[in-house]
Amino acid sequence: MAELETNLTEIFEEATRRNPGELEFHQAVHEVLESLGPVVAKHPEYTDGEVVRRLLEPERQIIFRVPWTDDSGRVQLNRGFRVEFNSALGPYKGGLRFHPSVYLGIVKFLGFEQIFKNSLTGLPIGGGKGGSDFDPKGKSDDEVMRFCQSFMTELYRHIGEYTDVPAGDIGVGGREIGYLFGQYKRITNRYESGVLTGKGLTWGGSQVRPEATGYGAVFFVDEMLKTSGDSFEGKRVVVSGSGNVAIYAIEKVHQLGGTVVACSDSDGFVVDEAGIDLDLLKQIKNGHRGRVSEYANARGASVTYTEGGSIWDVKCDIALPCATQNELDEKAAQHLIENGCLVVAEGANMPTTPEAIHLLTAAGVRFAPGKAANAGGVATSALEMQQNASRDSWSFEYTEQRLAEIMRSIHDRCLETADEYGAPGDYVLGANISGFTRVADSMLALGLI
Numbered sequence: 045m046a047e048l049e050t051n052l053t054e055i056f057e058e059a060t061r062r063n064p065g066e067l068e069f070h071q072a073v074h075e076v077l078e079s080l081g082p083v084v085a086k087h088p089e090y091t092d093g094e095v096v097r098r099l100l101e102p103e104r105q106i107i108f109r110v111p112w113t114d115d116s117g118r119v120q121l122n123r124g125f126r127v128e129f130n131s132a133l134g135p136y137k138g139g140l141r142f143h144p145s146v147y148l149g150i151v152k153f154l155g156f157e158q159i160f161k162n163s164l165t166g167l168p169i170g171g172g173k174g175g176s177d178f179d180p181k182g183k184s185d186d187e188v189m190r191f192c193q194s195f196m197t198e199l200y201r202h203i204g205e206y207t208d209v210p211a212g213d214i215g216v217g218g219r220e221i222g223y224l225f226g227q228y229k230r231i232t233n234r235y236e237s238g239v240l241t242g243k244g245l246t247w248g249g250s251q252v253r254p255e256a257t258g259y260g261a262v263f264f265v266d267e268m269l270k271t272s273g274d275s276f277e278g279k280r281v282v283v284s285g286s287g288n289v290a291i292y293a294i295e296k297v298h299q300l301g302g303t304v305v306a307c308s309d310s311d312g313f314v315v316d317e318a319g320i321d322l323d324l325l326k327q328i329k330n331g332h333r334g335r336v337s338e339y340a341n342a343r344g345a346s347v348t349y350t351e352g353g354s355i356w357d358v359k360c361d362i363a364l365p366c367a368t369q370n371e372l373d374e375k376a377a378q379h380l381i382e383n384g385c386l387v388v389a390e391g392a393n394m395p396t397t398p399e400a401i402h403l404l405t406a407a408g409v410r411f412a413p414g415k416a417a418n419a420g421g422v423a424t425s426a427l428e429m430q431q432n433a434s435r436d437s438w439s440f441e442y443t444e445q446r447l448a449e450i451m452r453s454i455h456d457r458c459l460e461t462a463d464e465y466g467a468p469g470d471y472v473l474g475a476n477i478s479g480f481t482r483v484a485d486s487m488l489a490l491g492l493i
């Protein structure tokens with residue numbers, strides 16, 4: 045890991061001591077602190093107000109028991125989390141992740157990232173994240189519903205449209221948000237649409253929210269390409285994952301004239317030189333929650349499926365990691381560089397390891413961090429909250445245009461901040477400093493919170 049300034053080293057060491065074993069949280073904190081040296085040096089008020097130290101401590105952390113019964117009537121038990129990290133800019137906002145790997149360290153890394161991401165959107169949303177070690181894979185709809193109802197039976201007392209507004213993340217999509225919203229409504233006897241985002245279109249959801257993270261990431265890369273007079277036209281793109289973010293990233297790349305030749309799930313990856321057939325992929329993934337191996341079987345001999353292995357071995361101009369944290373390591377980065385990759389942009393949260401980021405940037409590969417590139421999802425969630433607050437609903441075209449504008453402004457703000465701090469083209473530094481200053485200034489303005 046890169047060196048930190050002395051004062052920030054002390055703060056980092058204190059954070060690792062206070063949060064033992066939370067490796068992903070340590071990683072996310074270190075990555076932000078690496079950028080903050082110059083801004084803290086320029087603004088003594090941040091040090092005087094202990095803003096960084098305060099930022100690293102969540103405002104509130106909730107851990108709860110989630111009992112539910114499976115289809116055979118047996119009692120099952122999971123652990124639920126909601127980390128309400130920072131509310132200087134607005135109600136806590138961030139998704140829920142249901143995956144067996146979820147523990148406090150994952151929820152805190154995601155919640156911490158969310159503070160800066162949400163700040164970058166320019167919209168009035170604080171940072172939070174939650175989830176459970178529940179594994180939706182292989183569960184029936186009824187089991188997922190009973191789990192969600194039990195989860196919300198505790199969570200409801202902690203959330204609200206002015207307090208904390210959850211949404212989806214890995215393992216939580218429209219189906220889960222529906223069961224969660226239904227239980228919230230039933231317990232509170234309130235049709236409080238703004239309490240959750242990612243809702244269905246017939247019950248308070250926003251157009252473009254399902255597409256927003258993937259579309260937004262591609263809009264962001266399009267802006268990066270434009271800075272050198274380039275575009276997606278004719279580009280060969282690799283997208284990891286095949287979930288919500290990946291599917292809509294693929295869709296937008298194809299609309300802009302690029303070709304996505306590979307995608308994956310946790311079992312393996314497919315390479316389809318003709319370009320991923322998105323209708324087929326959607327049918328398999330959204331239809332019956334199938335695997336990408338089925339995609340290869342359905343497409344026949346022209347498509348290869350590799351079990352395990354690394355999708356980053358596939359040659360591409362643009363790489364979009366859209367699956368999970370630390371999926372793109374040093375070795376993968378080396379392969380991307382050798383294959384002439386021009387841009388890596390994070391659709392997922394923290395998919396690139398710190399070593400891989402340093403390798404890529406040192407080799408001149410343009411790199412967009414998730415807190416900037418994948419902010420379109422939460423930004424469109426904030427647009428959903430606006431629509432709910434005004435009991436209005438906007439058209440697809442208008443909402444997509446708002447999303448594109450937000451991504452352009454995040455992109456430009458990252459570059460302007462990088463220029464201001466003498467690091468032109470450094471999107472990591474630009475995103476971290478720009479996201480940080482808005483939160484830090486608000487924390488100082490609000491007194492000791």
Ligand code: NDP
Binds near residue numbers: 212286288289309418
């Ligand atoms: P989904 O659950 O819809 O899809 C996740 C995809 O990633 C699946 O293809 C899944 O494969 C794969 N995946 C998950 N965990 C692993 C793992 N441990 N190893 C390998 N592959 C894995 O989630 P999303 O698309 O919503 O989220 C993807 C990423 O994007 C996450 O990092 C999330 O935090 C981030 N993100 C999501 C936003 C959103 O709006 N949904 C917004 C911003 C960021 P399999 O099916 O085999 O598990």
Ligand code: 2IT
Binds near residue numbers: 210393421
């Ligand atoms: O990581 C993320 O930004 C999300 N999962 C979306 C959060 C949201 O509140 O829409």
